[in-house]
Amino acid sequence: MIATEKIAGLAVVRTVAALRRAVEGWRAGDSRVALVPTMGALHRGHLALVTRARETADRTIATLFVNPTQFAPTEDLARYPRDEAADAQKFADAGSDLLYAPSVDEMYPPGSVTTVDPGPIADRLCGRVRPGHFRGVATVVTKLLLQARPDIACFGEKDFQQLHVIRRLVRDLDIPVRIEPVATVREPDGLALSSRNAYLAPAERIIAPRLHRTLAETAENVRTGAEPRAAEAHAAAALRARGFSRVDYVEVCDAETLAPLERLDRPARVLGAAWLGTTRLIDNLPLLPAV
Amino acid sequence: MIATEKIAGLAVVRTVAALRRAVEGWRAGDSRVALVPTMGALHRGHLALVTRARETADRTIATLFVNPTQFAPTEDLARYPRDEAADAQKFADAGSDLLYAPSVDEMYPPGSVTTVDPGPIADRLCGRVRPGHFRGVATVVTKLLLQARPDIACFGEKDFQQLHVIRRLVRDLDIPVRIEPVATVREPDGLALSSRNAYLAPAERIIAPRLHRTLAETAENVRTGAEPRAAEAHAAAALRARGFSRVDYVEVCDAETLAPLERLDRPARVLGAAWLGTTRLIDNLPLLPAV
Numbered sequence: 001m002i003a004t005e006k007i008a009g010l011a012v013v014r015t016v017a018a019l020r021r022a023v024e025g026w027r028a029g030d031s032r033v034a035l036v037p038t039m040g041a042l043h044r045g046h047l048a049l050v051t052r053a054r055e056t057a058d059r060t061i062a063t064l065f066v067n068p069t070q071f072a073p074t075e076d077l078a079r080y081p082r083d084e085a086a087d088a089q090k091f092a093d094a095g096s097d098l099l100y101a102p103s104v105d106e107m108y109p110p111g112s113v114t115t116v117d118p119g120p121i122a123d124r125l126c127g128r129v130r131p132g133h134f135r136g137v138a139t140v141v142t143k144l145l146l147q148a149r150p151d152i153a154c155f156g157e158k159d160f161q162q163l164h165v166i167r168r169l170v171r172d173l174d175i176p177v178r179i180e181p182v183a184t185v186r187e188p189d190g191l192a193l194s195s196r197n198a199y200l201a202p203a204e205r206i207i208a209p210r211l212h213r214t215l216a217e218t219a220e221n222v223r224t225g226a227e228p229r230a231a232e233a234h235a236a237a238a239l240r241a242r243g244f245s246r247v248d249y250v251e252v253c254d255a256e257t258l259a260p261l262e263r264l265d266r267p268a269r270v271l272g273a274a275w276l277g278t279t280r281l282i283d284n285l286p287l288l289p290a291v
Numbered sequence: 292m293i294a295t296e297k298i299a300g301l302a303v304v305r306t307v308a309a310l311r312r313a314v315e316g317w318r319a320g321d322s323r324v325a326l327v328p329t330m331g332a333l334h335r336g337h338l339a340l341v342t343r344a345r346e347t348a349d350r351t352i353a354t355l356f357v358n359p360t361q362f363a364p365t366e367d368l369a370r371y372p373r374d375e376a377a378d379a380q381k382f383a384d385a386g387s388d389l390l391y392a393p394s395v396d397e398m399y400p401p402g403s404v405t406t407v408d409p410g411p412i413a414d415r416l417c418g419r420v421r422p423g424h425f426r427g428v429a430t431v432v433t434k435l436l437l438q439a440r441p442d443i444a445c446f447g448e449k450d451f452q453q454l455h456v457i458r459r460l461v462r463d464l465d466i467p468v469r470i471e472p473v474a475t476v477r478e479p480d481g482l483a484l485s486s487r488n489a490y491l492a493p494a495e496r497i498i499a500p501r502l503h504r505t506l507a508e509t510a511e512n513v514r515t516g517a518e519p520r521a522a523e524a525h526a527a528a529a530l531r532a533r534g535f536s537r538v539d540y541v542e543v544c545d546a547e548t549l550a551p552l553e554r555l556d557r558p559a560r561v562l563g564a565a566w567l568g569t570t571r572l573i574d575n576l577p578l579l580p581a582v
Contacts, residue, residue: 016465113410114463120404138405146465172405174307174437
């Protein structure tokens, strides 16, 4: 394989052509290839994706690309944490075989206009407050999957709606890849790891795990008979009472379609998004009907 | 390869899984594979695509799928000509190696929601009068390319805006395929071959070639100094005077971007669409600046 650049001993490619040369070399040797797409600012949640990739494939490609098209103009693109050298070191330590870190121009050459539209789900839950976000995610993930052509791609359950959109687009567009979901990694107090946790002030960091706790209580309430819409309203009020400055949503959804669930008669997911000052946190939990 | 069904001696597959097994078998033998997507109702224009495919690859897959998502509710989906046996015979005679003829359910399983959005070009030219058409085309072509994973795919220049959308989506989504454009095949009187020519009444068939003639005159007018917008208005009036019942557009466009051309300072394309009764005809011609 032809990759002359190295960071922390990890081979780095920055073009689609160089990425494909590396993957084709591995394929010729019958290696199974896994992809771990990230926007960097790595934490242990990302590294769990690399670990899962290494367990399921022979070669692991980590990607590092802060995708501008999934940020709305009002969002935190400019302040999103970036430290390529530190991220490369972490990917290397976790056992990645290659880092793909394209420029914005390599990903979106001048004249690019085609996008992948996830359909109505893009306007629900996080999509309602982040217009264009899931179209941006769907487009960049489609591109990454078709650029690298991995056998497997790993995504975290922390971004559950994103995982749903990606599973759907892989099926709907017939992309030949297996999507491997990886469970959310949490701090000891329950807070889901997120690159955006770095924005939290100390007082906010104390409040933050109450999102997870409130979603867990909501799941328990529905499991023990509460009506989903009532449980959601209760949860939103609880989050505000517990210190969150704004609640975007708490919703009890069909785990497969993410449609709002009327009754707990199938596997469900409780999803929530709330703000602490200028930082938006999301989390979600599985909710299974009693057997 | 495992394809038990044959029509006119041509192996037929109807599922993505069977298609992929066939292609993988060929790939293992180092064959280059070409795809020829069609909606059937074959004429010599389609067969020119098969001929080109056979010249550029070792194996040729013809596809036959009348894609419902590229027809608007008001359009001719129900009356679109269908004769699978006759089409299979023509594909076989032209030397195709495999026919892929999926059902609508195989192509769009229940729950499919993701689409490929070609961007603003989808609302221009034919897109202005056919809302949703190019999104439908872009989605089904993306799927066909990712289902079959050919090295090459052949498309006719007759549907020039469609060819443009496909070239763009292949670049924008990083689909690893070479798009091979094939020149329009015409009747001796200049009429571009089209499955929809079968709808024409004898009196309409006499008028039909005047679309090509008018576009050729328009190209000549611009080549000899006419201002594009004036030449377009002149062409639309000429088409009406020559018997067309309605003119959707005549436009002089940048051949690369399909943006309206202000001056003939680069390769251009003259595109037109006009109606004869309930039948809509389209055509286009190259227009090069003087050297």
